[in-house]
Amino acid sequence: MEHIIHGTVLVEGAASGPLLASDTPLSFWGGYSQFTGEVIDRRHPLSGEIATDCILAIPASRGSSTTTAVLLEAVRRGTAPAALITSQTDTFLVLASIVADELYQKPIPVVVLDIEAFALLSSGQYAVLNPDGNVIVRDR
Amino acid sequence: MNLTLSDQADLHGERGKARQMAMRILVRMLPVFGAEKFLDITAAHIDSSLFQGDATLKYAQRLSEWGAKVVVPTTLNVSGVDEHGWKRWSVPEDWAEKARRQMAAYQSMGCRPTWTCAPYQESERPVFGQQIAWGESSAVVFVNSVLGARTARYPDLLDICAAITGRVPAAGLHLEENRRGQVLYRLKGVPHTLLEDDSFYGVLGHLIGTDAGTFIPVIERLEAFPGEDHLKALGAAMASAGAVALYHLIGVTPEAPAMESVFRGAPPLRTVTITMEMLRAARKELTTADNEQLDMIVLGSPHFSLNEFAALSKLVQGKCRHERVQFLITASRAVRALADRAGYLEAIRRFGGRVTVDTCILTSPMLPSSIHVLMTNSAKYAYYAPGLLGTRVVYGSMEDCVGSAISGGVTIDSAQWSI
Numbered sequence: 001m002e003h004i005i006h007g008t009v010l011v012e013g014a015a016s017g018p019l020l021a022s023d024t025p026l027s028f029w030g031g032y033s034q035f036t037g038e039v040i041d042r043r044h045p046l047s048g049e050i051a052t053d054c055i056l057a058i059p060a061s062r063g064s065s066t067t068t069a070v071l072l073e074a075v076r077r078g079t080a081p082a083a084l085i086t087s088q089t090d091t092f093l094v095l096a097s098i099v100a101d102e103l104y105q106k107p108i109p110v111v112v113l114d115i116e117a118f119a120l121l122s123s124g125q126y127a128v129l130n131p132d133g134n135v136i137v138r139d140r
Numbered sequence: 141m142n143l144t145l146s147d148q149a150d151l152h153g154e155r156g157k158a159r160q161m162a163m164r165i166l167v168r169m170l171p172v173f174g175a176e177k178f179l180d181i182t183a184a185h186i187d188s189s190l191f192q193g194d195a196t197l198k199y200a201q202r203l204s205e206w207g208a209k210v211v212v213p214t215t216l217n218v219s220g221v222d223e224h225g226w227k228r229w230s231v232p233e234d235w236a237e238k239a240r241r242q243m244a245a246y247q248s249m250g251c252r253p254t255w256t257c258a259p260y261q262e263s264e265r266p267v268f269g270q271q272i273a274w275g276e277s278s279a280v281v282f283v284n285s286v287l288g289a290r291t292a293r294y295p296d297l298l299d300i301c302a303a304i305t306g307r308v309p310a311a312g313l314h315l316e317e318n319r320r321g322q323v324l325y326r327l328k329g330v331p332h333t334l335l336e337d338d339s340f341y342g343v344l345g346h347l348i349g350t351d352a353g354t355f356i357p358v359i360e361r362l363e364a365f366p367g368e369d370h371l372k373a374l375g376a377a378m379a380s381a382g383a384v385a386l387y388h389l390i391g392v393t394p395e396a397p398a399m400e401s402v403f404r405g406a407p408p409l410r411t412v413t414i415t416m417e418m419l420r421a422a423r424k425e426l427t428t429a430d431n432e433q434l435d436m437i438v439l440g441s442p443h444f445s446l447n448e449f450a451a452l453s454k455l456v457q458g459k460c461r462h463e464r465v466q467f468l469i470t471a472s473r474a475v476r477a478l479a480d481r482a483g484y485l486e487a488i489r490r491f492g493g494r495v496t497v498d499t500c501i502l503t504s505p506m507l508p509s510s511i512h513v514l515m516t517n518s519a520k521y522a523y524y525a526p527g528l529l530g531t532r533v534v535y536g537s538m539e540d541c542v543g544s545a546i547s548g549g550v551t552i553d554s555a556q557w558s559i
Contacts, residue, residue: 010172025353025382025383027380029524029528030502030523030524030527030528031527034192034193040527040528041527042428042526042527043425043526060353060354060383061383062353062354062381062382062383063277063379063380063381063382063383063523064277064380064524065187065275065276065277065280065293065294065295065296065299066187066190066192066295066296067295067296068295068296068297068298069188069190069192069195069196069296069297070192072192072195072196072199072297073192073193073194073195073196075195076193076194076195077193088354089172089174091169091172091173091292091295091298092295094169094172095165095169095172095295095297095298096295096297098165098168098169099165099199099297102161102164102165103195103198103199103202104195
């Protein structure tokens with residue numbers, strides 16, 4: 001099965017990879033290891049998953065202001081997700097991507113979906129993100 | 141997009157490369173905030189001071205080398221090291237050196253070296269209605285809710301852009317219409333004595349933060365008048381478990397004199413009745429250790445206040461901690477100096493307590509690997525320590541923490557909670 005979901009581009013780019021999806025917001029500070037790409041918030045449903053090179057789908061970030069700094073360090077180390085999909089416009093994740101572009105010319109694509117479309121995503125699927133914001137999701 | 145001539149001058153590099161970069165980032169963020177123009181701020185608090193690695197250092201140094209200067213009074217959040225005390229802890233030399241360089245970079249921009257996550261405990265605090273740009277989630281919720289100043293939750297790396305340009309997107313909590321209450325929380329059957337317990341506010345904040353997410357919670361009038369430290373704990377817990385940037389407590393916080401005005405005449409989006417059962421469940425979530433082994437007590441997230449030093453010195457007066465349990469307080473330089481002058485530190489020192497400034501256990505790799513189980517009265521420490529430090533954690537009141545430090549194992553008085 002394959003379906004196409006239309007998203008709104010917040011940071012433009014193309015990416016593809018396994019989908020890691022959760023309906024629980026994540027603080028990257030205290031929740032994401034810049035060294036390994038692991039979700040380390042032990043209270044989060046994705047705890048223990050490695051998000052490096054995956055398409056990470058979370059409703060939004062939460063918690064610490066340092067989420068941006070951790071995501072930026074992850075970009076530098078090559079442990080960041082390949083792209084981010086959210087269901088709310090998240091200023092923290094977008095900012096991290098914009099600064100990653102400023103410092104390393106490596107922005108992470110960020111797309112926001114409406115809540116119904118976001119609910120269609122689940123871990124284990126494979127996703128292709130196009131620069132126009134369309135997300136092609138395949139069951140594996 | 142509606143940029144002033146001054147914004148355009150910044151964007152075109154007429155006031156230097158640093159200001160140009162800051163404005164370029166702000167302009168890219170403007171539509172993400174849902175704004176079409178910027179507004180002026182008159183103060184800033186910079187969370188970007190936290191050293192996270194080579195990228196945050198590079199960012200700070202680039203701005204510094206390009207001659208960045210803040211244009212409004214600006215305080216600095218915690219850094220990655222206790223600048224003068226890190227050698228007493230397990231901080232790697234390389235980390236300390238880079239963190240110190242990042243501290244120097246932000247100081248070179250004209251920021252005040254306050255190094256605290258609780259800048260509202262320093263000498264100059266924002267006033268009601270003041271437009272400011274603050275980072276540090278726990279400070280944002282305090283300054284919006286308790287002081288009534290106006291800031292969005294600014295992420296690291298953007299707060300400094302605001303301080304350099306004096307501009308922020310005209311959106312969110314900067315605007316009066318976005319500050320009204322959204323979700324109403326009512327307490328049911330909570331005994332009056334529990335409202336006096338410092339550990340209650342962290343639990344309540346954890347529960348509400350988890351439930352409210354990004355919404356603005358309104359808490360019905362309590363049968364007690366919580367002090368500033370209680371409000372600090374409440375907000376910090378909400379901002380850890382959720383993304384709360386503003387809460388209203390009827391009869392206490394300045395924008396909530398009464399229910400009608402806080403909701404601006406509209407009904408709440410929903411109403412949640414908080415029972416003792418829900419509070420007990422939330423309290424349980426804050427504790428991850430299940431045995432009695434205890435390595436360290438840590439207090440002071442957000443940074444310890446002068447009143448907390450006073451309360452602690454009274455609790456530990458003439459007592460001594462168990463040799464197996466270390467006792468640490470994290471605070472700012474200014475508040476430590478005041479506590480020292482007031483005579484509070486002497487009893488704490490004799491008890492075997494230590495004070496670290498500029499940073500905290502979550503932002504500096506200072507704890508030795510022999511520390512496996514922490515106990516704290518901070519919901520923020522309790523929330524983040526398991527993920528960031530790999531330690532287990534026990535949550536209790538300040539009194540529980542002192543009692544456990546003396547006995548050498550976890551001892552908690554839960555009588556209040558079982559009603």
